Amino acid sequence: MPSFDIVSEIDMHEVTNAVDQAKRDLGNRWDFKNVDADIEQDEKGLTISAPEDFQLEQLMDMLRMAFAKRNIDGRALAEDGESKAGKLVKQHLLLKQGIETDMAKKIVKLIKDAKLKVQASIQGDKVRVTGKKRDDLQTAIALLRETELDVPLQFNNFRD
Structure with missing residues (x-):
């Protein structure tokens, strides 16, 4: 996945x-x-x-x-x-480095509220997002880029 x-x-x-x-x-x-x-x-x-x-x-x-x-x-x-x-x-x-637990929960809730076909899970100081299609993941990235959060976010380790 x-x-x-x-x-x-x-x-x-x-x-x-x-x-x-x-x-x-x-x-x-x-x-x-x-x-x-x-x-x-x-x-x-x-x-x-x-x-x-x-x-x-x-x-x-x-x-x-x-x-x-x-x-x-x-x-x-x-x-x-x-x-x-x-x-x-x-x-x-x-x-500030790493995503704090409260912010990670906010990111997960934001993704779930958007009703995208992806799952987000908190793993330490990062959030892993998985889905069946690459397009769904790109939609999740676009959603997070539009949202004004008070931490700078990067998206890495993209696996197909």
Whole structure:
């Protein structure tokens, strides 16, 4: 039976490239000259820091633009928390990978409510969709692409 997997993954190499691009943009901007602003990457996410809140917003926009240039979905960034440390305001951003159980249940319910001739099952941090015909699977993919979910979805492991 034909099947495919619905996943939510990020290419970490592209994230590193996007962060480097945003840092270069930060160094070139005249409104950030002599300003102690920075973007740091760790294994769990990113930390942006700037002296003022509006500069933090500008850093966030620069980061989103760099992500867009690298074809990384901006919904992969989730704000974790803001803290003020001395003269700097810091914002930690999590990189969302994998489909959480609640979102997976929502995806399965969405497919079942559409009354397509496919079956969806949750398998860890991905959702497997199987059906008798390839056309039914492609209809399910089209349905999920139309739906506005707050996680970036990729469709892989398509088997005939």
